[in-house]
Amino acid sequence: MAGAIRIAHLSDIPEGEGRLVEAAGMHLAVFRTRAGVFATQPECPHRQGPLADGLTGTHTIMCPLHDRTYDLRTGAGVNTECSITTYPLTVGEDGAIMLAAAAG
Amino acid sequence: MTRQRLVVIGNGMAGARAVEEVLARGGADMFDITMFGDEPYGNYNRIMLSNVLSGVQDASEIYINPLDWYADNAITLHTGSPVTEIDRAARVVMSEAGVKAHYDVLLIATGSRAFIPPVENIRNDKGELREGVFGFRSIDDCTGIMATAKRSKVAAVIGGGLLGLEAARGLLNHGCEVHVIHLSKHLMNAQLDTQGGAILRRQMEEMGVVIHLGKSTEAVLGDGRITGLRFKDGDTLACDMLVVSAGIRPNVEVAQRAGLTVERAIVVDNHMRCLDDRRIFVVGECAQHRGKVYGLVAPLWDQAKVFADHVTDRNLDAAYHGSKLATKLKVMGVELASMGITDPVDERDEVIQFSEPGRGTYKKLIVREGRLVGGILMGDISKAAYLMQAFDRDSKLPEERLGLLFDLGTPSQKITLDEMPADQQVCNCNGVTKEAIGACVKSGRKTTKAVMDATRAGMGCGSCKSLVGEVVAWFAGGAVEEDPSIHYYVPCIPMTKPELVAAVRDQELRSVSSVFRALSGGIEDAASKPALASLLITIWAGEYEDERDARFINDRVHANIQKDGTFSVVPEMAGGVTSPDDLIRIAEVAKKYNVPLVKLTGGQRIDLVGISKEDLPKVWADLGMPSGHAYGKSYRTCKSCIGTEFCRFGLGDSMGLATKIEKRFRGVDSPAKLKLATAGCPRNCSEAMVKDIGAVAIGNDKWEIYVGGAAGAHIRKGDVLCTVDGEDAVMQITARFMQYYRENAKWKERTYTFVERVGIERLRAVVVDDSDGIVEALDAAMQRSVDAAYDPWQEAVHPRTANQFSDLLVADGAG
Numbered sequence: 001m002a003g004a005i006r007i008a009h010l011s012d013i014p015e016g017e018g019r020l021v022e023a024a025g026m027h028l029a030v031f032r033t034r035a036g037v038f039a040t041q042p043e044c045p046h047r048q049g050p051l052a053d054g055l056t057g058t059h060t061i062m063c064p065l066h067d068r069t070y071d072l073r074t075g076a077g078v079n080t081e082c083s084i085t086t087y088p089l090t091v092g093e094d095g096a097i098m099l100a101a102a103a104g
Numbered sequence: 105m106t107r108q109r110l111v112v113i114g115n116g117m118a119g120a121r122a123v124e125e126v127l128a129r130g131g132a133d134m135f136d137i138t139m140f141g142d143e144p145y146g147n148y149n150r151i152m153l154s155n156v157l158s159g160v161q162d163a164s165e166i167y168i169n170p171l172d173w174y175a176d177n178a179i180t181l182h183t184g185s186p187v188t189e190i191d192r193a194a195r196v197v198m199s200e201a202g203v204k205a206h207y208d209v210l211l212i213a214t215g216s217r218a219f220i221p222p223v224e225n226i227r228n229d230k231g232e233l234r235e236g237v238f239g240f241r242s243i244d245d246c247t248g249i250m251a252t253a254k255r256s257k258v259a260a261v262i263g264g265g266l267l268g269l270e271a272a273r274g275l276l277n278h279g280c281e282v283h284v285i286h287l288s289k290h291l292m293n294a295q296l297d298t299q300g301g302a303i304l305r306r307q308m309e310e311m312g313v314v315i316h317l318g319k320s321t322e323a324v325l326g327d328g329r330i331t332g333l334r335f336k337d338g339d340t341l342a343c344d345m346l347v348v349s350a351g352i353r354p355n356v357e358v359a360q361r362a363g364l365t366v367e368r369a370i371v372v373d374n375h376m377r378c379l380d381d382r383r384i385f386v387v388g389e390c391a392q393h394r395g396k397v398y399g400l401v402a403p404l405w406d407q408a409k410v411f412a413d414h415v416t417d418r419n420l421d422a423a424y425h426g427s428k429l430a431t432k433l434k435v436m437g438v439e440l441a442s443m444g445i446t447d448p449v450d451e452r453d454e455v456i457q458f459s460e461p462g463r464g465t466y467k468k469l470i471v472r473e474g475r476l477v478g479g480i481l482m483g484d485i486s487k488a489a490y491l492m493q494a495f496d497r498d499s500k501l502p503e504e505r506l507g508l509l510f511d512l513g514t515p516s517q518k519i520t521l522d523e524m525p526a527d528q529q530v531c532n533c534n535g536v537t538k539e540a541i542g543a544c545v546k547s548g549r550k551t552t553k554a555v556m557d558a559t560r561a562g563m564g565c566g567s568c569k570s571l572v573g574e575v576v577a578w579f580a581g582g583a584v585e586e587d588p589s590i591h592y593y594v595p596c597i598p599m600t601k602p603e604l605v606a607a608v609r610d611q612e613l614r615s616v617s618s619v620f621r622a623l624s625g626g627i628e629d630a631a632s633k634p635a636l637a638s639l640l641i642t643i644w645a646g647e648y649e650d651e652r653d654a655r656f657i658n659d660r661v662h663a664n665i666q667k668d669g670t671f672s673v674v675p676e677m678a679g680g681v682t683s684p685d686d687l688i689r690i691a692e693v694a695k696k697y698n699v700p701l702v703k704l705t706g707g708q709r710i711d712l713v714g715i716s717k718e719d720l721p722k723v724w725a726d727l728g729m730p731s732g733h734a735y736g737k738s739y740r741t742c743k744s745c746i747g748t749e750f751c752r753f754g755l756g757d758s759m760g761l762a763t764k765i766e767k768r769f770r771g772v773d774s775p776a777k778l779k780l781a782t783a784g785c786p787r788n789c790s791e792a793m794v795k796d797i798g799a800v801a802i803g804n805d806k807w808e809i810y811v812g813g814a815a816g817a818h819i820r821k822g823d824v825l826c827t828v829d830g831e832d833a834v835m836q837i838t839a840r841f842m843q844y845y846r847e848n849a850k851w852k853e854r855t856y857t858f859v860e861r862v863g864i865e866r867l868r869a870v871v872v873d874d875s876d877g878i879v880e881a882l883d884a885a886m887q888r889s890v891d892a893a894y895d896p897w898q899e900a901v902h903p904r905t906a907n908q909f910s911d912l913l914v915a916d917g918a919g
Contacts, residue, residue, distance in 0.1 A: 007915040014905040016617075016628075016653020017660075023915035034617065034628065050669040053657040057630035064657045064665055067563065069630060079557055 003100075010037070010095040018052040018061065023099060028087060030097065031056055031072060037097055038072035039087040046082055108135050110415065111197055111205050113187045113358065114213035115141025117150055118388025118404045120169050122211055125412035127177060134416060137179045138205045140197070143242060144184035146170045151401065154267070156246050157274030163243050180205075190362035192381055209383055209415050212370060214355035216389040216399070217241060221262070221350050224323035236330035236345045240271045241352075249347060253278035256344035260284075260333055262321055263349035264291040269304075269435050271347045272313050283314045283341060285321055285333070287350075292435070295442035297468065300480045303461050307438055316341075352399060354390040369397045374423040376411045385411050394426050403427035430492045432485065438464060441488035443495045444478035445470055453477065458509050467509045474500050486511060504821070521578040530575055533564020538575055545579040551587035552576045553595075593639065593851065594632035596624045601639075601850060608643055615649035616640065634659070635851035638737055641773045642846045645888035652905050658735035661909060662896040663720055671720060672713040674734035675727050676770065679744035679762030679782070680708025686729065693726045707741040707779060709734065718911045721900035730770070731897040737852070739769040739778045739842075743791070747784030747801070756801025758784035761831050765838065771893030772886075775849040778842065791815065793822050796855040797841060799834045802827070807834045811841055811867065812859025820856045823864040826872045836883070840871040843882040843889075 007023035008030055018031040020042055027042040029052040040061065044051055049065030056062075060078060062069040069078040075086040090098045110126065112119045123137060131137075141147075145167070152166040174181040185199040190210070198204050218239030220226060228234050236256075238249050249271070253259060259275045261268045264286030275282045284291075290301025291308070305315050319339075324346065325332040332342040354369040365371040365379045369392035376391065378384045387407040389399055398404065406424055413422035430443030448455055448470050458467040465483035469476060469491070476495045481488050487509060494501060501508060526539040536559045544555045552573040556562045562569040593601040597619070604623075613619045616636045620628045633654040641648045658664050663671035675690065690710055694702050700714035709732050715723055724731070733740055742765045745751065747758030762782045769778075781792040783800040792798025794815035800808045806827055813822030825841060828834055844867070849858045859867065869875035871882070899908070907913060 005915070008913055012906055012913055014652055016651065017905065019907055019913050020911065021913045021915060027912070034626075047667065050665075053660075053665065053669070055630040055633055055656060056628070056653060058626070058628040060630050062630040065667065067631065079560070 004090065004098040006092075006096045007039075007089075007099045008097045010091065010097060013037075013097075016056055018054065018056065020050065020052040028099070029061075030089070031061060033058055033072070035059055037089045037091055039089050039099065040070070040072065040075065041085040044068055044082075045084060046080065051084070107133075108208035109206055110135040110137045110209045110211065111207035112137065112139040112211045112213060113190075113197060114211075114215055114355075114388070114390075115139050115143070115147055115181065115183070116213065116215045116388070117147065117168070117401060118215060118408065119211065119213035120147035121405060122213060122387050122408040122411050123177075123179065124169075125408045126416060129412050129416040129418045131412070131416050132177060135209070137177070138182070138207075139174070139179055140182045140185055140187045140199055140203075140205075142184070142186045143244070145243060146173065146181075148243065150241070153240070153243070153246050154270030154274060156243070157240075157249060157271060158277045159274070163246065187358055190358060190384075192362055192384075195383065207383070209385070211411065212359055212378075212384065212386045212390060213388045214358065214390045216352040216354045218245075218348060219351040219353045220348055221321070223262075223321050225326075226324045226348075233348075234324060234326070234330055235328055236326075237324065238345070238347050240267055240347050240349045249274070249345070250278065252345045253280055256280055258283070258341075258343040259345045259347065260341060260343040261347045261349060263351070264288070264315065264317070265294060265349065265351070266292060266433060266435060268347075268349035269308065269313075271349055272308070273311075273435075273437075275347070276312060280345075281314070282312070283316060283343065284308070285316045285319045285335075285341075287318070287320055289318050291315065291317075292440075293446075295431070295440065295446065296480055296482075297446040299459060300446075300466050300468065300482055303459075303464055303466050303482060304435065304438060304440075306461065307464050311437075352389065354392075354397060356390055359386070359390070366392075367395075368392050374410075374425065375414050376407050376424055377414070385415070387411050393424060396426060398427060398429070400427075400429065400431055402431070403429075428496050428498075430479075430495050432488055432492070438482065439485045441481040441485045441492065442479070443492055444476070446478060446480060448478075456505050456508065469505075469508055471501060471505075476501060521575060524575075530571055531559075531561035531564060531568045533568075534560040536561035536572075541572065541575045542579045545576055550576075550580055550585045551590075553587040553590055594629065594635050596620075596627065596629040596632050599623070601848070604639065605643060605847075608640065614640065614644050614647055615651050616654035617651055618649075634737070638773055638775055638851060641892075642885075642889070645885070646892035648892075652908075656736075660905075661717055661720055662731055662735065662899070663715070664735040666713065668714075670714045670716055672711050672734070673715055673720065673723055673727075674705060674709050674711050674732040675729035676732040676766065677709040677741075678766035679742060679759045681744075681759055681763065682710075689727060689729070693723055696726065697723055705734065707734070708743045709741060716911055717909050721903070721909050724897040724900040730895045733770060736773065737776050738774055739772045739780075742766050742780040742782060743795070744782045745784050745787075745789040747782070751784055753787060754784035754801070755803040756782075756784050756805070756807060757831070758782040758790065758799075758801060761799060761807075761834060764831065764835060768835065768890060769839075769842065771895065772842070772846075772889050774842065774846050776852050776854045778845075778855070780838075794819070795822065797838055798822055799838070805830050807831070809834060809837055809841075812855045812864070814854060814856040818854070818856055823859060825864065825868055837871060839886045840879055840882045841867065843886040844871055844878075846889075847882075847885070 005024050007021050013019050013032040018029050021028050021030045028039045029042045031038045033056045035058045044063040046068045049063040053064045054061045059072050060069050068080045070084050075084040077083050088100045147169040149166045149168050155161040156163050182203050185201045187197050187199050189198045195207050218241040239245050259280040260283045261272050262285050264284050272282045272284050290298050291304050320336040321333050322336045323334045324330055334340045356366045359370045360366045369390050370386045371379050371392050372386045376385050376387055378386050388404050410422045410424040413419040432441045453470050453472050456469040468480045470478035479491055524538050527537050529537050544559050549555050555576050562572040589595045591600050593604045619636050634656045637654040697719050699712045703711045705711045742762040744758040744762035748754035778796045780797045781790040781795040783790045783792040792800050793810050794813040798810040808827050809825045810822030811825045814820045
């Protein structure tokens with residue numbers, strides 16, 4: 001994919017967990033659920049909780065500080081009025097997690 | 105049986121009540137009843153006169169027995185006709201109007217009248233109260249006061265007792281400037297002490313009443329109408345009207361003339377019969393029993409029953425033994441309860457007192473040898489019912505005296521939901537108000553859970569959950585729907601905990617993801633993961649397939665996440681016992697990693713707060729101490745006191761026992777955190793009675809085991825599960841209780857809820873008496889969990905997942 005940036009490898013992120021990643025000059029929370037990989041803004045808009053440390057559902061992330069939960073596909077809040085920014089990712093055949101350049 | 109004639113002198117609350125009691129015992133078939141009343145009305149509730157005066161109620165609303173009631177019960181009523189003579193020989197009474205009535209049984213219930221002190225010029229030439237001067241005792245008094253208040257600017261009230269203050273309130277409502285003149289040094293001196301009186305005074309003054317204390321009225325000024333008052337100290341007060349409420353005097357004149365024994369009032373025996381004539385009974389404020397004359401209604405009700413039991417032959421053993429004076433009242437909107445003495449009178453009397461004058465709250469109890477002999481509650485009278493009962497029954501008070509004044513552990517007396525202001529917060533953690541919940545219900549969410557999800561009410565510390573439920577029900581007005589999912593162990597799998605446990609065992613589901621695959625269509629719910637993990641660990645112990653993503657972050661990195669994303673590190677310190685070497689090591693680590701905060705915890709350990717995730721493994725390695733498990737839903741810690749080691753009061757080795765407990769149960773998961781303590785004697789320095797499990801040494805190697813205590817968001821004293829011999833027995837019962845709790849509690853259900861839900865008797869039956877025959881299984885299951893537990897800080901050397909402790913992965917940026 002032209003212009004896409006490699007931000008991590010599948011092996012960097014254990015299944016069901018998230019990690020905070022620095023790429024293209026910014027921080028991203030990157031998640032690998034049993035349904036795919038997702039990237040969002042790193043902090044919860046509520047009280048700046050570290051989303052990468054949250055618990056994931058199939059398509060959700062729950063902030064570890066106060067349980068605000070967001071849809072990883074759209075960024076929409078599930079139990080909150082707040083929403084978060086998401087970034088489209090792709091996974092290469094070698095397991096590389098790529099961020100679409102436009103997003104950067 | 106031939107019908108007898110019952111004549112009642114007095115148609116007030118006592119007379120009418122006594123007749124009601126007679127009728128309730130079949131008296132209509134036994135007696136022809138005749139009643140004489142001074143006032144031209146039926147019987148009314150004199151206590152409510154203050155409401156009539158203040159305009160809250162109309163006079164017509166306070167009748168207990170309107171005139172129809174007399175006709176319906178075939179009672180001959182002579183109103184407006186005071187009895188002037190009792191002829192005991194002829195058994196006849198005669199009224200002022202000349203009415204004669206023969207009696208077989210006579211009841212005197214003449215009550216009392218307002219006491220008018222001998223103040224100069226208070227009466228006119230005819231001996232009547234001067235124009236503008238009133239007693240405050242009858243409907244006629246009330247009517248007169250109201251009519252006069254309308255055209256008066258300044259009203260004075262003599263008497264700062266209950267009635268005087270009620271009169272003052274009523275006069276305020278009629279737009280008068282009101283002055284209360286009281287002889288004593290503080291208001292309501294019969295019910296309050298100096299301090300309570302001062303608080304009441306302040307509240308009265310805030311409402312606009314001018315209070316004059318220690319003031320004696322010498323004369324009423326004015327020739328025709330009253331124009332003012334002159335006091336003994338020479339001061340004067342101009343006023344347009346005066347209400348005298350300086351106490352009451354029993355109406356005993358007719359009895360006196362009939363030759364009955366009269367002291368302060370008419371003297372009666374335990375059957376309410378007068379001493380001189382077996383046919384004559386006396387009840388109410390005109391009766392003197394064992395030297396006491398009562399001016400409250402409660403004694404009167406009891407007296408009326410005894411009287412009725414005797415005259416109807418219903419119960420000839422019935423006896424009145426006197427009343428202990430306790431009363432609840434509302435003075436000008438201030439709630440008050442008073443019982444017994446107001447100040448200590450005996451060397452043995454101890455006083456328990458709480459005072460918050462700014463809020464008008466004052467509580468004082470006088471305890472003599474463990475029993476309540478007096479009490480005053482002002483402002484907050486939520487404990488009044490309990491205390492009045494304890495006072496009345498002379499029952500032994502609990503040792504825990506603070507609980508006498510305040511509700512500890514149980515929810516405090518709630519204001520009703522109707523009274524709750526719309527903007528009052530129901531959930532303080534998430535700032536959700538009553539009206540926000542109302543709006544949510546109106547928008548169509550009819551279950552508590554739906555409202556909680558939408559508003560987040562009850563989803564902080566959780567202590568308001570039941571209140572949220574009540575508010576939802578109140579708004580839904582009966583249309584509240586029960587969400588079946590509240591009974592599910594986790595919302596995404598429609599099974600209760602026992603059903604889920606059975607399914608997990610049957611299908612041998614050993615990992616959280618396998619549970620989702622088998623039971624919820626593969627859809628994973630983030631919040632359910634730790635709950636399922638906890639359940640699986642309890643079921644499978646060492647066979648549990650640990651998936652790290654099912655753990656809350658604290659359990660992934662074995663530290664407690666803080667608001668800024670850093671973590672806190674608490675090394676194990678069994679029983680709160682440490683050593684110089686350990687302290688030096690902790691100090692050196694704190695310096696080396698620039699730990700921003702070093703704090704002693706409530707669990708007798710040292711907390712290093714503000715450590716980055718990346719530093720965690722290094723910190724643990726440098727500490728070289730095992731984890732204190734201060735982060736998970738698991739056994740946390742066991743506090744202790746000095747015990748027998750050094751303490752001069754110690755009865756048991758609390759430190760040694762705490763260490764044994766810690767070494768055995770550390771790392772054992774549970775539905776919610778478990779905080780324990782051991783105390784070497786009942787002084788309970790380690791607060792074992794408010795722990796999830798607490799062991800208290802009581803001597804001779806015996807220990808009391810408390811369960812279900814709490815002193816956090818919820819406060820509850822634990823229940824005594826049992827008393828056991830020796831430390832081994834403590835270990836065994838602790839293990840069995842913990843395991844039963846692990847298997848049966850809901851996720852995040854603390855023991856204080858669990859113990860109340862299951863009931864201490866049931867728990868005792870299961871874990872102490874083995875009623876279900878499962879203690880061996882509990883022992884075995886706990887042993888498996890103990891064997892499977894490990895020190896997670898060993899992961900410092902061998903990380904379990906990729907980048908387990910990295911704060912940030914830096915991409916190499918290659919395209």
